[in-house]
Amino acid sequence: MQTIRTMFAHMDWANRQLLEALQAxxxxxxxxxxxxFLHVLQAERIWLTRLRGESSEGIRLWVDDTDSLDCAALIEANGSxxxxWLDALPEEELDQPVAYRSQAGAPFETSTRDILIHVALHGQYHRGQINTLLRQSGADPKPVDYILYARLGEG
Known part of the structure; x- marks a missing residue:
């Protein structure tokens, strides 16, 4: 359970790093x-909503207007x-299935552990893409690797 908690602490730190780069x-x-980046944050929001047993039906996964959402507010809401949610989760529930519907409405059941691992890996995958886009546009990317997070004593 501690590994998952650490993955999510890193995810929150990495989101905050990227927000700084995007704002600059x-x-x-x-x-x-x-x-x-908004897609990453919206996906985190969707999965947290599902894990809470709520419908994610009204949450858009892709947002076309970068002014329509406040990234900082989403980072705060998702991180906290x-x-x-993790603080209240008993370890024995990690392998319990979570029933939910995809954004297209298809029903699924996936273990809590697999959902949490997916959320962390999905974000890290896209954060690498975001840094590439920043670099290609001439902006400065932010390093978000876990090892840097650990070296900084964040983990």
């Missing part, structure tokens, strides 16, 4: 990277939401 980049140059 010229807005027009970072727009594609910001859209992808996952931390509180």
């Amino acid at each position: 980049a010229p807005k027009d140059e970072a727009s594609q990277a910001t859209l992808l 939401g996952f931390q509180a």
